[in-house]
Amino acid sequence: MLELHNVVRHFGGIKAVDGIDLTVQSGEIVGLIGPNGSGKSTIVNLIAGLYRPTSGRVVYLQEDITELAPHERTSRGIARTFQNIRLFSALSVWQNLWAARVVRESGWAGLRQRWFAPESKGREQAEAMLEFCGLQHKRDMLAGNLAFGEQRRLELARAAISGAPLLLLDEPAAGMNAEEIDDLDQRIRTLRAQGRTILLIEHHMELVMGVSDRVVVLNFGRKIAQGMPHEVQQDPQVQAAYLGADEDDELAQLALQA
Numbered sequence: 231m232l233e234l235h236n237v238v239r240h241f242g243g244i245k246a247v248d249g250i251d252l253t254v255q256s257g258e259i260v261g262l263i264g265p266n267g268s269g270k271s272t273i274v275n276l277i278a279g280l281y282r283p284t285s286g287r288v289v290y291l292q293e294d295i296t297e298l299a300p301h302e303r304t305s306r307g308i309a310r311t312f313q314n315i316r317l318f319s320a321l322s323v324w325q326n327l328w329a330a331r332v333v334r335e336s337g338w339a340g341l342r343q344r345w346f347a348p349e350s351k352g353r354e355q356a357e358a359m360l361e362f363c364g365l366q367h368k369r370d371m372l373a374g375n376l377a378f379g380e381q382r383r384l385e386l387a388r389a390a391i392s393g394a395p396l397l398l399l400d401e402p403a404a405g406m407n408a409e410e411i412d413d414l415d416q417r418i419r420t421l422r423a424q425g426r427t428i429l430l431i432e433h434h435m436e437l438v439m440g441v442s443d444r445v446v447v448l449n450f451g452r453k454i455a456q457g458m459p460h461e462v463q464q465d466p467q468v469q470a471a472y473l474g475a476d477e478d479d480e481l482a483q484l485a486l487q488a
């Protein structure tokens with residue numbers, strides 16, 4: 231479904247992404263992990279179109295999308311959440327969902343046209359996603375006034391609206407407590423059961439190792455390991471990357487399982 235071919239992205243002298251090949255099959259959940267600064271968010275931005283690669287190609291559904299603008303990728307069904315939540319904080323929960331659906335299908339011009347006359351199809355989809363994120367009782371609350379975990383849930387629902395087939399989730403569990411993470415785990419599984427394909431960037435090991443079919447590990451913009459979650463957890467290179475030293479295998483093992 232998604233292929234990155236030798237993708238490179240430099241920022242000045244920083245090689246944020248340094249020649250990545252990555253394939254995500256339809257229906258798969260692929261975990262993308264790595265220490266801070268290893269290039270994970272840059273990869274999300276390269277797939278979503280916020281950044282263009284210095285070199286390399288991004289292919290989605292057999293089509294080269296390397297040069298497409300972000301909104302063109304959105305309309306082809308690539309949706310994402312942000313490491314730092316980005317909602318319309320001055321709009322209500324329901325308006326955030328409804329607006330996302332209109333923008334996805336008709337662009338920003340469509341949103342301007344329909345703001346005062348929301349049509350029924352958009353309403354139904356917004357209602358369905360309101361239920362998905364469990365915020366029916368807060369539908370009219372301003373998104374900016376939601377609790378942190380609720381904002382993350384709303385952002386996930388907003389990304390998933392209109393049946394977007396490919397979801398890029400950038401650290402969706404960041405800042406969540408254990409209960410909220412369990413809840414997120416269930417929602418990710420629900421999305422998979424709907425046939426979504428997910429690239430999950432996550433630091434929370436139990437979540438990413440539990441829910442991913444396959445895990446890819448980055449360090450300094452390069453892929454250092456990939457495989458089934460249990461294979462990756464055993465990999466000495468991965469353990470070393472997480473602790474920056476390879477003597478403390480036992481400790482690294484713990485860090486990866488925590």
Ligand code: ADP
Nearest residue numbers: 241244246264265266267268269270271272273
């Ligand atoms: P991760 O998400 O794995 O923590 P990032 O992809 O955010 O890592 O960052 C990878 C590297 O690229 C870091 O060294 C970061 O400082 C750098 N970087 C990311 N985005 C930019 C940018 N817009 N301008 C300059 N440097 C950037």
Ligand code: MG
Nearest residue numbers: 270271272313
């Ligand atoms: Mg990041």
